[in-house]
Amino acid sequence: MSVTAILARLVFGGPELRPIRNGCVVVEGDRIVAVGPRSSLAKRALDGNTIDLGDAALLPGFINLHVHLDFDGSPDFLNAAKLIDEQTSTLLAVDSAARALAAGVTTVRDLGNKYAVAIALREASSKGWIRAPRIFAAGKAICMTGGHGWFIGLESDGPHDMRKAVRQNLKLGADCIKVIATGGVLSPGVEVGSAQLDEDELVVAVREAHKAGRRVAAHAIANVGIKNALRAGVDTIEHGCYLDDEAVDMMKKRGAWYVPTLRAPQAMYGLEGLAPYVVRKVNQVYDAHRESFKLALKKGAKIATGTDAGTPFNAHGDYAIEMRLMTELGMSAERALRAGTVDAADALGIKGEIGEITAGACADLVAVDGDPLRDIGATRRVRAVVARGRMSTA
Ligand SMILES: [Zn+2]
Incomplete structure (x- = not known):
């Protein structure tokens, strides 16, 4: 199954949506397999297919x-x-x-x-x-x-x-x-x-x-x-x-x-x-x-x-x-x-399965332009969407 590393300036990880600077989400098939700062992830994960979303913020779908x-x-x-x-x-x-x-x-x-x-x-x-x-x-x-x-x-x-x-x-x-x-x-x-x-x-x-x-x-x-x-x-x-x-x-x-x-x-x-x-x-x-x-x-x-x-x-x-x-x-x-x-x-009734960027959860993600914690309006500026591991760009 193909492994893709998605890079973004901010990744909102885990159930508490903790902002990770220069974050990376590793997706295999329709699942998230790893999330963290890009520096902390194994070279193997970053060697595969990489999508760099630049200064976007990556949220759960x-x-x-x-x-x-x-x-x-x-x-x-x-x-x-x-x-x-x-x-x-x-x-x-x-x-x-x-x-x-x-x-x-x-x-x-x-x-x-x-x-x-x-x-x-x-x-x-x-x-x-x-x-x-x-x-x-x-x-x-x-x-x-x-x-x-x-x-x-x-x-x-x-x-x-x-x-x-x-x-x-x-x-x-x-x-x-x-x-x-x-x-x-x-x-x-x-x-x-x-x-x-x-x-x-x-x-x-x-x-x-x-x-x-x-x-x-x-x-x-x-x-x-x-x-x-x-x-x-x-x-x-x-x-x-x-x-x-x-x-x-x-x-x-x-x-x-x-x-x-x-x-x-x-x-x-x-x-x-x-x-x-x-x-x-x-x-x-x-x-x-x-x-x-x-x-x-x-x-x-x-x-x-x-x-x-x-x-x-x-x-x-x-x-x-x-x-x-x-x-x-x-x-x-x-x-x-x-x-x-x-x-x-x-x-x-499906907490943990969707709605968070956590290893093991389904790879449902949305990339937006800006920091939504500072400007909630950023959530309207959708750049890319990943649904069950499949990406489409806005
Ligand atoms: Zn109604």
Whole structure:
């Protein structure tokens, strides 16, 4: 198997993303086999194929915990979702995946497609048929009848139906389960402040998923729904726009992760071309969402990165904006980098496998222009991406 030494001015090594000056990462096949200052590595490693990235900084490949690959950010989400057919959905998802990869995103968790196409894409990506990130796919999001996202989801009412819906997703090959615990911004006729799937339904979803070794992500905007989902035992709270002390304490006590997706409302805020009900609800959640993030940060909740890419004006290549938004609201650059790499891997349950530059981990890397600890905006300036040991240059 070919050995490649990748040289960069800064290499963020290990789970703590420790900056190594004049660093070197040695890759064999799809694995990292050594990392350290270039002076410390054996001559043998440096004698093989060497790629010198000059003054770039090398980070673990980014992880986006919340995407919808079958949507491209068009403003009229409802009609796009209603009209799209399965073939178009698949082709669009292939394009979205390529855009994410070019932005340094080497792993995505897809939280719901109308036709569950991300499951097939996951296979195509792992077999090397398409250039795409590693994909964790939820299949179809599970909502109550007429609930948020019903036009792309799997409607399910009562524990019996829910058990079946989770099993249907698992049968399709889902890696995780997505449940809709509250109303949402992009569906007409539902309110962001309302709870949706009931606690007894969520409990069954979590039990079925955990039985199969899969994690559960809950779309949860409203406070009551966030708490229903946490009591039911979900693993990640998505959006969490109306957190309070009690909700954050529950997250901490139960070990749940918070995936704020700050980018989702921010992408739409103040822009034209959106349906009036979307504008109204974006304005409604915008400030509360940011305050919720600050509260979770202050109280020490576990936070990881997702953008909800695919929603209006929220492109698959715009991943780095989320890190910038987190730092604007008080998170350190170092922590924001971890939220998008090592912590996101932890939220997926595969810490050590991806999200860090450590011997033994998968060779998923992103080279950026500048020092992201000094300027988080450097994460937008992607120079090269290595996914499962294969390099592409921006
Ligand atoms: Zn979403």
